[in-house]
Amino acid sequence: MLKEEILGLLAEASPRGWLMEPQAKHILRLSGLDVTRFLWTESVQEATRFAAEIGYPVVVKVVSPEVIHKSDVSGVVLGISGDKQLGEAFEQMRAIRGFQGIIVEETVRGTELIAGMKMDLQFGPVIMLGIGGTAVEIYKDVAIRMAPLRGQDVESMLASLKAHPFLEGYRGAEPISIESLTKMLLAFSSLVMEFEGKVGSIDLNPVICNATRCIITDARIMLAGS
Amino acid sequence: MDLKRLFKPGTMAVIGVSLSNESHPANVIYNKNRLRYPVEVYPVNGKGGFIRGEAVYPKISDIPSKIDLAIIATKADIVPAVMAECVESGVGGAVVISGGFSEAGFVDLQNRIVSMAREADFPFIGPNCLGIFSPSHMDTFFIPGERMVIPGHGRVAMVSQSGGILVDHMAKCALEGVGISLAVSIGNKALINEIDMLRYFREDPGTDVITFYLEGFGENEGRAFALAVPECGKPVIVLKSGKTPAGSTAVKSHTASIAGDYEVFSSVMSQYGVVEATDEYEIVTFAESLSCYKRTIKGNIGIITGSGGHGALATDTCLSHGLKVPTFREAEQTKLFNSVSPAIKKIASFSNPVDLTGSSTDDDFVAAALALSRNKDIDCIIMLLLPYIPGITMDLGARLSLVYQQEGMPIIAYVPHMDKYNMLIEGFTLNNMPVAHSVEDAVHMAEAMRRYRSC
Numbered sequence: 001m002l003k004e005e006i007l008g009l010l011a012e013a014s015p016r017g018w019l020m021e022p023q024a025k026h027i028l029r030l031s032g033l034d035v036t037r038f039l040w041t042e043s044v045q046e047a048t049r050f051a052a053e054i055g056y057p058v059v060v061k062v063v064s065p066e067v068i069h070k071s072d073v074s075g076v077v078l079g080i081s082g083d084k085q086l087g088e089a090f091e092q093m094r095a096i097r098g099f100q101g102i103i104v105e106e107t108v109r110g111t112e113l114i115a116g117m118k119m120d121l122q123f124g125p126v127i128m129l130g131i132g133g134t135a136v137e138i139y140k141d142v143a144i145r146m147a148p149l150r151g152q153d154v155e156s157m158l159a160s161l162k163a164h165p166f167l168e169g170y171r172g173a174e175p176i177s178i179e180s181l182t183k184m185l186l187a188f189s190s191l192v193m194e195f196e197g198k199v200g201s202i203d204l205n206p207v208i209c210n211a212t213r214c215i216i217t218d219a220r221i222m223l224a225g226s
Numbered sequence: 227m228d229l230k231r232l233f234k235p236g237t238m239a240v241i242g243v244s245l246s247n248e249s250h251p252a253n254v255i256y257n258k259n260r261l262r263y264p265v266e267v268y269p270v271n272g273k274g275g276f277i278r279g280e281a282v283y284p285k286i287s288d289i290p291s292k293i294d295l296a297i298i299a300t301k302a303d304i305v306p307a308v309m310a311e312c313v314e315s316g317v318g319g320a321v322v323i324s325g326g327f328s329e330a331g332f333v334d335l336q337n338r339i340v341s342m343a344r345e346a347d348f349p350f351i352g353p354n355c356l357g358i359f360s361p362s363h364m365d366t367f368f369i370p371g372e373r374m375v376i377p378g379h380g381r382v383a384m385v386s387q388s389g390g391i392l393v394d395h396m397a398k399c400a401l402e403g404v405g406i407s408l409a410v411s412i413g414n415k416a417l418i419n420e421i422d423m424l425r426y427f428r429e430d431p432g433t434d435v436i437t438f439y440l441e442g443f444g445e446n447e448g449r450a451f452a453l454a455v456p457e458c459g460k461p462v463i464v465l466k467s468g469k470t471p472a473g474s475t476a477v478k479s480h481t482a483s484i485a486g487d488y489e490v491f492s493s494v495m496s497q498y499g500v501v502e503a504t505d506e507y508e509i510v511t512f513a514e515s516l517s518c519y520k521r522t523i524k525g526n527i528g529i530i531t532g533s534g535g536h537g538a539l540a541t542d543t544c545l546s547h548g549l550k551v552p553t554f555r556e557a558e559q560t561k562l563f564n565s566v567s568p569a570i571k572k573i574a575s576f577s578n579p580v581d582l583t584g585s586s587t588d589d590d591f592v593a594a595a596l597a598l599s600r601n602k603d604i605d606c607i608i609m610l611l612l613p614y615i616p617g618i619t620m621d622l623g624a625r626l627s628l629v630y631q632q633e634g635m636p637i638i639a640y641v642p643h644m645d646k647y648n649m650l651i652e653g654f655t656l657n658n659m660p661v662a663h664s665v666e667d668a669v670h671m672a673e674a675m676r677r678y679r680s681c
Contacts, residue, residue: 018478068478116481120490122448128481136480144485144493146452153497201482222479 002194003030010198010223017223020063021070021103024219028204031191033184035216038105044090047104048083057081057107060089061218066098068220071134073097079107108217110210111166111176115185117147117192117202119224125192129185131163132206149189154182167209176209184214200224227349229418229426231318233358233408235265235294239286239317241308242300242324243269243277251323251368252299253277258371265364266291287315294318297357297366298350302326305353306338313346320350321357321366328414329354340416355413356389359396361406369393380405381432382513385423386439387412391506395439398510402663403644403655404517407433419447421454428458435517437463437509448491452498461516461678464495465503499679508670514660515671516678519636525549525676528604529579530594532586532618536610536640536665537579543669544608549676552603554578565593578604587617592625599633606672607637610665613647623653623661630659636675640668 006027013019019027022040029035039050040063051058062075070076073096077089086104093102114132119125123146130142143157158164158178169175184207192202203220238259244250248257252269256277259267268291269277274284283289286296286308296312298305302324312320327336336353343350351357357366361379365371367389375397382404386392389411396409407430412418420438427433436458443451455462469488495502501516503509527549531537541551554562559576566574566582567590574590575581580598582590591609598607611622623639630637639654639661641647654661662668 114480116479116485118479118482118485118490120448120485120487121445122443122487123452123490123494124446124449126485126490126494128485130484137483140484142484144490145497146449146490146494156497201479203479203481205480220479222482 006030010221013221014223016065017225018068019221019223020065020100021061021218021220022063024202024221025216027221028191028216028219032187033191033216034180034213035219036105036108038103040101040103042101044087047090047102048086050104051080051083051086054106058086059103059105059107059217060086060093061103061105062093062096063100063103064096064098065100067096070218105217108208108210108215110208112206113181113209113214114142114203114205115188115207115216116204117188117195117199119196119200124196127185127189127192129157129161131161131166136205147189148193149185151182151186154185157185174211177211177213180212180214181207181209184216198224227347227418227422229319229349229422231294232320232349232351233360233426235318235364237266237268237291237293238295238297238364239268239270239283239289239293240297240299241270241286242298243271243282245271245273245275245277245282250299252297254368254370255297255299255323255366259364262371263362263364268293286311286317292316295364296320297323299323299368302332302335302353306335306342309339309342309348309350313342313348317348319348321355322350322352322413323355323357323366323368324352325354327353327416336414336416343417349418350416351410351418352413353416356392356411359406359409361408367393367411375400378403378405379407381407381434381517383407383423383427383430383433383436384409384439385412385420385436386410387415387441388439389413391439395437395506395509398506399513402510402514403651403661404510404514419444421447421450424451424454424458424462427460433460434520435461435463435513437503437513438465439509440464440466441468448494452494452500455498455500456680459680461501461520461680462499463501463503463509463512463516463674465506465509466491496677501674501677507667511662511667511670512674515638515674518658518660519675520678521636521675522679523605523636523672523675525672526604526606527551527672528554528598528601528607529610530591530598530607531579531581531610532584532591532612532615533610534581536612537581540608540610540640540665540669541579543666544672547669547673549669549672551578554601554603558597558601558603562594562597565597566590579610584612584615585617586615588619588622588625591618591622592629595626595629595637596633599629599635605635606675607635608668608672609637609639610668611639611641611650613641613650620647620649621653623650623659624657625653627654627657627659631657638662638668638671640665
């Protein structure tokens with residue numbers, strides 16, 4: 001059963017048809033998934049205070065009900081290393097249409113993956129895992145499975161990616177924590193099984209994986225029928 | 227729902243026979259069953275009368291025997307009334323040949339017969355279908371017998387949304403010597419769909435492998451199908467049409483854009499161990515392979531050939547299909563060297579492929595098959611037999627089948643010409659071993675085993 005709070009967030013987003021990043025991440029966190037530590041604020045003072053608390057470098061992203069793909073409108077700035085640069089990023093974001101504040105969040109390093117869900121007409125909830133980032137639709141190195149995922153499904157998804165050697169530590173690179181990734185995918189799978197009739201699709205992109213954790217750094221939840 | 231009387235009827239009524247038009251679908255069905263099949267068949271037409279001296283019954287309830295199967299080939303608008311009579315008379319099930327239902331926009335008419343059937347627990351196939359072909363038993367296809375290429379009786383069941391495609395697949399089966407247990411065209415699949423067919427064939431001792439030609443699933447029907455496959459426990463092969471590209475520009479999430487209908491279909495089929503064929507040849511090849519060898523292999527192939535060229539081609543094809551052709555260890559090569567006749571020891575090669583050369587004989591092929599069957603580095607043998615090599619006789623198929631029966635490692639034979647080398651081929655096929663007629667097909671047969679998983 002979905003928590004009341006999650007149902008509330010979905011209902012609230014219903015006129016718009018999709019959830020903005022802060023709400024989407026909130027749902028994921030409530031469901032036991034690891035998301036980046038972030039603050040949603042319209043105040044540059046609060047932003048700098050939070051940046052000091054979590055430590056630079058930080059990431060700044062625009063929050064706007066009119067922007068679904070943030071990078072298309074230069075709504076993401078990575079590697080902000082100090083207050084001055086943070087202030088500049090804030091000004092840049094404020095010029096974007098529908099501006100409702102910014103997200104300030106910790107920088108996580110690792111391999112960028114995408115995990116996602118689609119409510120398929122013929123097969124119900126299906127889960128996608130692939131090599132993420134903005135180029136995902138170009139390379140399409142993804143694996144798709146019907147939810148709920150079984151342990152063997154996660155294994156075969158990973159094995160079927162062309163880029164799977166990267167995940168295992170290609171040429172001296174650090175291998176990612178398969179355990180954290182598996183845990184995340186299974187939790188995501190349980191969550192999406194509750195979304196039938198409510199949610200149309202979800203992108204967790206990117207999910208950044210390193211040797212110790214797999215963490216969702218951006219999320220988008222599109223409601224059913226949107 | 228009990229489908230036994232529907233698929234294994236002792237008595238059949240054909241409703242809608244014409245008294246004047248011999249090429250009416252109902253007449254074709256009535257005639258072929260009456261003349262060629264053991265099922266007892268009765269013609270029905272509201273007007274009564276006679277067809278070539280046989281009484282035509284005005285209503286199904288007038289027939290003196292209890293009817294197992296009714297073939298309904300009337301106009302669509304009277305199908306509900308006819309079906310109600312069938313239910314009333316205790317008929318076991320129906321094939322509704324008639325078109326003019328959801329496919330023509332008459333969804334309500336179709337819904338009416340579905341709800342009637344559900345309420346009465348009355349199974350029916352169709353509407354808008356050819357129905358059932360049961361070898362040596364009955365045939366509801368409205369195609370004159372002489373126009374069909376009819377495969378032998380075997381252990382492959384075929385289900386198809388399209389009647390025409392089914393008839394073609396049966397012709398391909400006949401061509402490849404693949405026998406069928408039952409062929410069913412389910413048409414609009416208003417009541418009985420692919421999932422019901424899977425459940426039926428799970429219990430059917432005459433069926434080892436099930437193939438499906440699919441156009442599309444209804445809402446959540448794909449999920450139910452995928453989940454029914456592991457329960458079925460028999461290899462399932464699908465061929466899908468309508469692979470429409472994904473990614474309309476209106477879609478706003480990457481996942482919805484990448485995971486289009488076909489990508490999802492194909493991924494879920496493979497997730498549940500269904501072997502997806504890409505064309506009509508593959509579906510038959512896969513069925514032949516899995517009906518002989520219902521097992522999963524890792525895909526490490528040992529190749530035995532009488533010609534270097536065939537070996538090289540087979541190796542390339544294996545690699546491009548995700549199969550491995552591992553080089554044999556020294557000890558295995560020595561065993562092979564020791565097992566073949568002195569005449570070829572110096573000219574044959576014992577790595578992988580094993581090339582026994584044009585100077586080889588039956589004994590060399592049997593010895594090499596025996597050695598490879600015991601080689602732990604491979605799990606399937608592809609045997610490229612060139613019967614024009616002087617030392618090879620027509621007995622080799624039967625001799626190699628003994629190697630398989632003794633050792634248990636699947637052997638897939640390639641033989642270049644069906645008619646000319648038929649006795650060699652029968653040495654395999656009569657012993658339930660598959661024979662391919664192209665190197666590529668032989669590799670497809672191995673691939674089917676690699677992709678099949680009993681979940």
